[in-house]
Amino acid sequence: MANLNSSQLQNWNNNGFLKIPRYFTTNEIEEIQQWVLEISSWEPINDKWMHHYESTPDGPRLSRTENFVPFHDNMRMTVTSGKVIKIVSELMTEPTVLYKEKINYKYPGGGGYAAHQDAPAYEFIDFHITCLISVDSATPDSGCLYFASGRHQEGFIALDEKGCVSPETAVTMSWQPVPTKPGDILLFGSYIPHKSPPNHSNEPRRIIYLTYNAKSQGDWREKYYADKREAFSQYAADSSKRDKQISKIAHFRGNIIENAEFD
Ligand SMILES: O=C(O)CCC(=O)C(=O)O
Structure with a gap:
């Protein structure tokens, strides 16, 4: 087991989130950075991985990639076995299974996220834990997460x-910025309110979000993505403009655009 100490467990219980600096070694995070580059260079193929694009002052940029785990062996091993699943299972107090995964790129000028809880968007299961891996530095200037500490029990x-x-x-609400460096992880449950500003810096702020649920509640990952695809094809057919969202909740504050041509 990852063996969290009592002060880490106390922080988790009291605050609703827990940061662990340097959970990945320099070598490990350099590999992960390389995998993120590989994934971000994949052509958009909508029935496989899901790339979402946004408009930025530098032109169209990737905003998010979802559903990459089936298509990247190293990433799959890292997120479905080993030290990530160990620590999430320890916080969940039982074995866990991956529910969904995404990379939020937040390139310079990329949009922020309004205050929200994840639970309304993560259906089928009541409670999830997300493990965020900081690929780049995330600061208040580049768009790190802010949490409403302690408000996860309401x-x-x-x-x-x-x-x-x-x-x-x-x-x-009282909002606490939680900056992270490459290799840090940040764990948070699906009821803790959080938000993030746009990226006002000149550097990318890439973060991987890995969301898990208790294995005893079943494996919902495929159902989650099938449901999301189905919902978004309906949004595209109606006049609600919900297909311009990045999620079933309208928390993203950037401008989502159709699959973009890249320079
Ligand atoms: O990446 C961010 O800045 C925040 C992302 C977030 O809260 C979400 O995708 O639900």
Whole structure:
């Protein structure tokens, strides 16, 4: 087991999130950075991995890639066995299975995320734990995460029509920035409110998000992606403009665009 110490467990229970600096060695994170480069260079093939693009001051850029685990052996091994699953299972207090995965690239000028909880977007299962791997440095300037520390035990908080925490409630919350460096991980449950600003720096802010659920609740990963594809094909056919979202909740504040031509 990863053997979290009592102060780490206390932080997890009290705050609803836990940062572990340098969980990956320099060599390991350099490999992961290489894999992220490989994945980001894949051509868009919509029935395989899901690339999402956004408009930035430097032109169209990748905003997110989802569903890459079946297509990248090294990444699959890293996220379905070994030290990530170990630490998540320790926090879950039982074995866990991958529910979904994504890379958020947040290139310079890339959009931020409104205050939200993940639970409304993560259906079929009540509780998830996400392990974020910092691929680049994430700072308040480049768009690191901010958490409403301790607010994870209140169920859904002021859920609005976008599936987010209503702006009126979000402004009353106390927000703690949690900067990360390459190789750091940050673990958080699906009820902790969080948000992030746009990337105002000149450097990419790439982060991998690995979301798990208790294995005893079943393996929902394929169902999650099938459901998301189905929902987005319906959004594209109706006039709701929800196909311009990045998720079933409307938390992304950047501008999503169709599959883009790259220079
Ligand atoms: O990558 C970020 O800045 C925040 C992402 C996030 O909260 C999400 O994708 O739900």
